[in-house]
Amino acid sequence: MLSIPCPWCGDRDETEFRYGGEAEVAYPADPDAVDDPAWREYLFVRANPKGWFKERWVHTAGCRQWFTVHRHTVTYEIRDPQPIGEGAR
């Protein structure tokens, strides 16, 4: 089981968290101007690196805050937990 460092609660078991996918996928600035291939790209296409991956987690059984971490997809090493931008006070 992963031990995930919540920025507020410290190291907790993976079972207390939900996964939120790749971090920092920006919502289109002008959604009306986006064509179908670009929407497909935005909605479904994600990086799938063999190595470090920046991803989002939410501490559902704890403080219920979203945050980002860097996770190594081969070694499962996790580092650099960060609160995410607005709303994360």
Place this chain on the structure above:
Amino acid sequence: MTTALDRRRSPLAVVSDRLAATGSADTVTFAERPFRVQLEVRAGAMLRPGVLDDALGLHPPAEVGTVARRRERHVLCLAPSWWLVTDEPEREPRLECALAELVRTAGGIDVSAVDVSAQRTTIDVAGPSARDVLAHGCSLDLHPSAFTVDSCAQTTLAKAQVVLQQLDDAPTYRVHVRASFADYLAHWLLDAATEYVH
């Protein structure tokens, strides 16, 4: 006159006698603390500092996982800008009124206070074996070097979501558990305590 308050039943009413009769002071004891007042307070940076202190009668801790106490009033910091305020059972909603007044004064900006007393009930687990009993179902490190008096945490105990709080060095732990999980958790605690109370 019989009021609605007299007729209410704790979700642990059916097991509270068994909880109270299990164990001893030199092993582990359980005590239900039903009907405690509980309020969830959220207040952001836009709220004038000190307003919350006046309404609560004490300063809410800023660090997640810590507790401020005055007598029976406990203020647990659950997350950034989010507190659980608990107090002894009261017949008139004084604390709730005080906080409602605060929300009104603040114009409702960046602050909310919600009575959640019926959401959770409370079990105190105390004694030298209390830590071992909880450790059967809780992955938190409860050793005094990591979790001490006036520490609190939202976590899972036997897969039930709880707010865990340490009251004193006995050690006494206070478990706030959702009403719908209370019966299950009480029976789990009695089961987990078996090896320590015989």
